[in-house]
Amino acid sequence: MDLKSLELDAAGLLSEVMYGHGFAHYGYFPEGPPETLSAAAFGAAQQAYFERLVGAVPEGTKSILDVGSGTGANARALVKRGFDVTCVSPSVQMNEMARRKLPPGTEVIDAKFEDYEGGEHDCCLFAESFHYIELQPAFDQLARVARQSIVIFDYFRRPGFAHGGGTRGTHAAFCEAVEAQGVFAIESDVDETDAIAPSFAIHDHIKNAHVAPFVKRFRSAFRAESRLKAWAAEKVLGRALDKFERASSRSDSFPKEHEYRLVVLTRREA
Known part of the structure; x- marks a missing residue:
């Protein structure tokens, strides 16, 4: 297991023990920083993040592919909201955690999104997982898998700030890739950096x-x-x-180097 996977596992486990929800994503603070910088405030903000995320899922969505599903916390909460959820993640360790907490029958697949061989879903959901995937393979796969929409709640690299590893691209490059592919259109695109910071x-x-x-x-x-x-x-x-x-x-470097956005894409009419 690499260090990044270990950190994510630990974050999910700590969140499960302390708050009961097990979220491993960042918190969402629409009113700005809390008065007290505490773990409790962060746990509440993680729940607010999920509410912001699920609120962006288009009406009429029934089936969701949770890409980079981590410990399964988002998937579990989505199932409770009535969605039919399939999880896909390359992390075997996290997938085992997810299987233990998800209802029987919820499929958890050990694979990278690019290698996913399953069928279509109404919506493909990326909560801090899209930045791990190269743009072209991601959109090629989305054209096959996303029947109606894509929801991305994730960060992009600001121009001029390169990363030693990973595939994090700029928001401008993402928008260009959407336009070039022509299968999906950007329905909404909100800068949430201040609320995440x-x-x-x-x-x-x-x-x-x-x-x-x-x-x-x-x-x-x-x-x-x-x-x-x-x-x-x-x-x-x-x-x-x-x-x-x-x-x-x-807290100083992240907003300078990244922009965190909530993007919803819908499939263009044929």
Whole structure:
């Protein structure tokens, strides 16, 4: 398992234990940052994110393909709203978590979206998963799978800010790809960066004020107790612990480097 997958697994598990919903996405703060930067405020904002997401699903939608379905929290909530949901994700670990929480009969498929071989769905839903997929393969597959609409709640790279890994493109490149393909049209496209950005202020506060000092104390105490065990632990977990111990400033960098948008596309009439 790579470090990113481990972080997402941990976020989903923590959310499940603390708030009962298990969401692994960012929070949604339409009224701006909360007065108190707390985990409780973030959990409530994750629920608000889901409400914003499901509110964008076009009327008349019955079946949804949840792309990059993570731990299954969104899918579970969608099923409770009456949707027929199929999940697809390449993360075997997260898919196992999803299968344990989803109702019997809800299909969870171990595959990348580009390799998905299932049939059509009324709507394809991407909650912080679209940026992992190259544009052309994504739209080629969407032309086959999305019967009516596509809902994307995700971030795009701002021009001039490259990423060392991943396939995150700019919003302009996305719009050009939509127009070039001609199968779908943009129904709505809302910049929600300001409403998402407080997530990072909370992340920074919790990490810098609580997590990093704890990790530092833990490593120091473990080394004092057993140098051999500490050495073995560092070989396995050192890189992850380094990341948790480093100070975070994403509340400053994220809005400068990204724009977070809620985009709804509908299939053009033949």
